[in-house]
Amino acid sequence: MKILLLEDDGTTRSHIAKALAAAGHVVDECGSGEDAVHLATTGEYAVLILDRMVPVLDGLTALRQVRNAGVVTPALLLTAMDGISDRVEGLLGGADDYLVKPFATSELLARVQVLARRPPTIESITVLRVGDLEFDLLRRTISRNGRRIDLQAQEAKILEYLMRHKGEVVTRTMLLENVWSLHFDPGTNVIEGHMSRLRSKIHQAGEVPLIQTVRGSGYRMEEQVS
The missing domain is CATH 1.10.10.10 (Winged helix-like DNA-binding domain superfamily/Winged helix DNA-binding domain)
Structure with missing residues (x-):
């Protein structure tokens, strides 16, 4: 399946993209929130993986813009912010799941599979x-x-x-x-x-x-x- 990956750190982005590709997925990579919004609103993806702590336009703000544009693609937020209030804010901002760094690659892949299996919601x-x-x-x-x-x-x-x-x-x-x-x-x-x-x-x-x-x-x- 096709996945959009937003991660500003090149090393981390490359590691995640390689793991997803090894699992059989096609990955579109980007390093800025602006690019993520453009890709998510103009392309077809099964899952969005968005790093929350991205400079200028952060991942959560980008996700809000994507949701406001009517895109309902399942989204997974990646972040080092592990407070309950941070997770709640992310979920209320349009995320379907939340994964705290550092994380195991196997868990990331499992969460992506679960999100991709979810049926479209009525809001689609x-x-x-x-x-x-x-x-x-x-x-x-x-x-x-x-x-x-x-x-x-x-x-x-x-x-x-x-x-x-x-x-x-x-x-x-x-x-x-x-x-x-x-x-x-x-x-x-x-x-x-x-x-x-x-x-x-x-x-x-x-x-x-x-x-x-x-x-x-x-x-x-x-x-x-x-």
């Missing part, structure tokens, strides 16, 4: 579509048949949740928990109000209604509603 989906309705998750833009649709934040959250569960019945409880983070029913018509406004924006005259009310259960989003 960047565009949701139901019929002629499209939600670009990276740009946070919504359009239907070429018509731009502007939604309020909560309306967009509802729509995204419905589109991710198209064809399924989405209950009131599910919306309260996943859109409003409420684990109780406030006893108001907040959902109904938002749903009414959402429907008025995505359903115009002559367009097929995409959101169906399932009486006594909730809502369902489908490409066509009978």
Whole structure:
């Protein structure tokens, strides 16, 4: 498989690259965070291996930029920083795994294999579509048949949740928990109000209604509603 390796120390980079190549991998090497961002966002890789302590643009900052660009390739951070807070920061910054220097080559190879076996996450989906309705998750833009649709934040959250569960019945409880983070029913018509406004924006005259009310259960989003 193809791997991107960011390491500013030439000796260390050569050692890691040779070990990966000996294990049958193809390695693209770079010594700067800027080059890593460019390669990761323009190339196809199975795993990213990024040294955190790189001058100018460090590995973690580079990884954040890569994630912001929508790249979800599994990433392993290499670092001499072994504090718990450092590891947490790395994982929250977009890393999938964290390996502290010095490390055994066998462990590095094993971690790379494990990362490469992970199935794509739901976040690898960047565009949701139901019929002629499209939600670009990276740009946070919504359009239907070429018509731009502007939604309020909560309306967009509802729509995204419905589109991710198209064809399924989405209950009131599910919306309260996943859109409003409420684990109780406030006893108001907040959902109904938002749903009414959402429907008025995505359903115009002559367009097929995409959101169906399932009486006594909730809502369902489908490409066509009978």
